[in-house]
Amino acid sequence: MHQHSSHIEEIKQGSIVTPIGFRAAGVHAGLRYNKKDIGAIVSEVPANCAAVYTTSHFQAAPLKVTQESIAKEKQIQAVVVNSACANACTGEQGLNDAYQMRKIMANHLHIKEEYVAVSSTGVIGEYLQMDKIEKGINQFIFDSTLEHAEAFQEAILTTDTVMKKCCYSASIAGVTVTMGGTAKGSGMIHPNMATMLGFITTDVNISSEILQDSLSKVIPTTFNQITVDGDTSTNDTVLVMANGMAKNEALTEEHPDYPIFLELLSATCESLAKQIAKDGEGATKLIEVKVSGSKDDEEARAIAKQIVGSNLVKTAIYGSDANWGRIITAIGQTNTAVNPASVDIAIGNIVMLKESEPQSFSEQVAINYLNQDFIQIFVDLHNGKGEGKAWGCDLSYDYVKINASYRT
Amino acid sequence: MHQHSSHIEEIKQGSIVTPIGFRAAGVHAGLRYNKKDIGAIVSEVPANCAAVYTTSHFQAAPLKVTQESIAKEKQIQAVVVNSACANACTGEQGLNDAYQMRKIMANHLHIKEEYVAVSSTGVIGEYLQMDKIEKGINQFIFDSTLEHAEAFQEAILTTDTVMKKCCYSASIAGVTVTMGGTAKGSGMIHPNMATMLGFITTDVNISSEILQDSLSKVIPTTFNQITVDGDTSTNDTVLVMANGMAKNEALTEEHPDYPIFLELLSATCESLAKQIAKDGEGATKLIEVKVSGSKDDEEARAIAKQIVGSNLVKTAIYGSDANWGRIITAIGQTNTAVNPASVDIAIGNIVMLKESEPQSFSEQVAINYLNQDFIQIFVDLHNGKGEGKAWGCDLSYDYVKINASYRT
Known part of the structure; x- marks a missing residue:
């Protein structure tokens, strides 16, 4: 369905754990009846990071905490995501809960709090059940198998009927770099600036600034061009982690292979965006x-x-x-x-x-x-x-x- | 449902033919299977006139012809309306058909062509069946009974499930003036500047300029505040005819009773707008x-x-x-x-x-x-x-x- 140049190769069996140094987990914490409902992605080393967020006036609590984490060192090492509850319009308590969720995850991994991004999706106006969140996080066992990637992919879904994922690779500066992505979103989809939830991992070596710049360039023609119902959510986030483990020389915008990287990122975002549109609530086409x-x-x-x-x-x-x-x-x-x-x-x-x-x-x-x-x-x-x-x-x-x- | 001041009185049995000097007709011309599908309103004397139209890039042919009619002397004496076919996106032939429809109506009434407004609603991109239009118009027999008003009200409907109408009166400058209205619209309702089709008659004596000004004042808080599906049609029109037969001294914006007239017009527009919203396609509430x-x-x-x-x-x-x-x-x-x-x-x-x-x-x-x-x-x-x-x-x-x- 997606047309891309010969520079980009699709890895059909690939996922967010295919790039070097990424692992994932997803478990059932009881936030939803019988579906995995909390998951996380972890990088072996702190990863450079870029993100875009909803433009809604009512940005949910986890978005504030994630922005704070990223602002600190422009690096994160893990992102933890729950479904069932959006932790939006939850006031002071909601913000405290998001901080607490970040802290539990940091403790579980023995890393700094500001290396953790948090994300929530689900019903607006309800509080997180923190006891279940804590129990869920403490059950995480990370690995880079397909099963672990799928556990994460499932954990982030709400009314979605299928998991969304893609994986592409390209040769950049003489080195093969890989990019994997997953997303969720089925209703309340009319992104403006960012879509529902999208998580992209890559082992490319690129600074956070250029990564952010690149993400901002591809969002307007990919995630921002899908709509299911015209409603922009309070929680929309697209987060990219680039851990540099492919060990290419650091990519700059002047590098002759930079356009290939942009194409890699664009292919990933477009693929995920179209998968979201295709799985729109009730969609048949x-x-x-x-x-x-x-x-x-x-x-x-x-x-x-x-x-x-x-x-x-x-x-x-x-x-x-x-x-x-x-x-x-x-x-x-x-x-x-x-x-x-x-x-x-x-x-x-x-x-x-x-x-x-x-x-x-x-x-x-x-x-x-x-x-x-x-x-x-x-x-x-x-x-x-x-x-x-x-x-x-x-x-x-x-x-x-x-x-x-x-x-x- | 509508709250208005003690200046305005609702006439429950009233309609577009209740104001002095207005008559209506509606017949089945075979444009639709088994429903009246063409109708008209006629004033005994040429009426001052105001109208607002869709802001769509693709204004349908009849809107162009109606604007031309009104521009000529700022007066019209009749409006003829068909359903089933919108005569929109029909190019040169569509424009010729709209002129022809105007001419047939003018001939039938023995009045000048520029005293006739034309209006169409229905499917976009199909041509008017002019033989049926002509046969329909020539069947018109005008009167000011409730049955004749209802024949017109029915003739303009498409996917609507109920007829829309209202009637109010007020005392202005010592004289009782009456205003009646009808409208159609159920889908493709997201007016911007004007709604689907609305026709308002009144016997008040007011210049076309002040009438236009008054209509422009009330549209933003009435017709422009309804939405069924977010789509602005190619044919939206609200047309007001004021024939002056109540014989009040001509109303100016400085007249102490002008606010009462504005309230009368606003009550009429709001009532019709809410009736359209309530009858939105598939609506239960x-x-x-x-x-x-x-x-x-x-x-x-x-x-x-x-x-x-x-x-x-x-x-x-x-x-x-x-x-x-x-x-x-x-x-x-x-x-x-x-x-x-x-x-x-x-x-x-x-x-x-x-x-x-x-x-x-x-x-x-x-x-x-x-x-x-x-x-x-x-x-x-x-x-x-x-x-x-x-x-x-x-x-x-x-x-x-x-x-x-x-x-x-």
Whole structure:
């Protein structure tokens, strides 16, 4: 599904523990009925670190603690994550709980508190059950097997139906570096700046500053271009740990292989982002919208995201109905420089609108295409050289079912 | 449901034909299977006129023709409306069809073409069946009975399940003036500047300029504050005809009774807007969100609309789940000056968050409240004196059902 250059190689069996020096764990602490609900990733040595967070006014307590940890030395060695409870809108007690969770993890590993990042996902407005958190952390046994990676991948899920993960490698400065990632997110997905939870490990040798810069460069075209339901969570975080154990010479932005690293990071983020969109609550189809011919790339991304976020487009795709009028409606309401007389729209390779005039097409061919589980929508505005993509999913009965009874 | 001052009186049996000098008609022209699908309102004399339109880039052809009509003499005498086909994204032919529809209506009434406004609603990207339009118009027999008003009210509906209408009167400058309104709209409802279709008649004597000014004043707090699905249609129009037949002295903005007229117009727009929200596709409940304590009114309205438009809030209300965390999430992502430490949230009179600290409440009491069909959400930001309301509906299985198979 992802196209990348020959510089990047996908490691199908890889995960967050494939890069040198990373181990993982995940256990059932009783926060959820019968699913692993707390997990952690640990690096053999302190790793350089970059992160992006939700832009919500109501940043959850663990985000504050994680930012504090990273600010201290720009390095962390472990991240501990629980599901079931977001520890958001929990006031003073919630902040104390997040500090306490960090401390328990640091003690368990015998490392400094500021080397630990903490993360939570789940219901807003409930307190962490600290006794269970403590018991869970103390059960962690870290290793770098596939089972351990999957234990972590499972522990971070909430309404997700599948685990998300990817792994890529590339040759940088004459050395093979590896990058693994995992993510969770199914509802409340409309990232702005960062998505739900994403954790990326790599053994590349790169400074925290350049890592942060690189992450900020790829986020706008990857995680920020997915939407499931238009809601930006209080807990969205993407965290990258780079422990340098591949022992390449330290990567700078001037290094001839720096573009390859950017591509590696972009491939990882895009893969995880699309896996989240595909597993959107109740989703039966992954939708990719590609907009070209806009004034600039930013405008193309905004229009693509508006289309893929439209309930009317999402329900039409669910019903395999080639109702391109709803695509026009979504484009029409964006605050962009659209020329209403020069728009092309195609669903798959079926052209439905050409220079804003309706084209006849076979409904049956359209239905056959729309019955697949990966749907591409192409829009050409003939108004410039900008282009961009966005990803989302259809809106089904199950979306309503899942969300009408989430807490209970 | 609507609170208005003692100056305004609701006329329960009233409609668009209750103001002096207005008549209506509606017939089945075969655009839809078995429902009236074309209708018109006529004034005995040319009426002063005001209108607001969609801000979509893709304004439908009839909107262009109506704007041209109104621009000519700032007066119209009739408006003709069809459902089933929006005549949007139909290029040159669509524009010619809209002109032709105007001409047929003018000929039928023996009035000037520029005294006719035209309006269409339905599927985007299909052409009007002009033979049926012509046959329909020529069947019109106008009268001012309740049956004739209802024939028009029915003719403009698409996926609506009920007709929308209201009627109010007030004493202005010593004379009783009456205002009637009707509207359609159920899906693709997220007005920005104007909503779906709204038609308001009044016998008040007021210039087109002051009428336009008054309409622009009340739209931001009424029609623009409803959302069903976040999509702004290509055809949204609100049209007011004021034929002056109540014979009050011409109303100016300096007249002591001008505020009463504004209140009359606001009551009419708010009533129609709420009826649209309540009849949102698949809706089982009307949701009213009231935000106070914001920096200013505009910010309060933006936050209220964000909350009422959130799929997660809408599904929670559908499921009678007091999941106030989703309200926080909606507030959190607005581009406003929210203080995250000072927010109060109540659903009905059940306080759930107080100065951003969760409050304990009885889940059963909350469920009982949420099982009703009118749900109020109150948010106090304790951050200023701004306040505003927005209206929407819950998101149900039927929303998906209706929209997964709209065209077919």
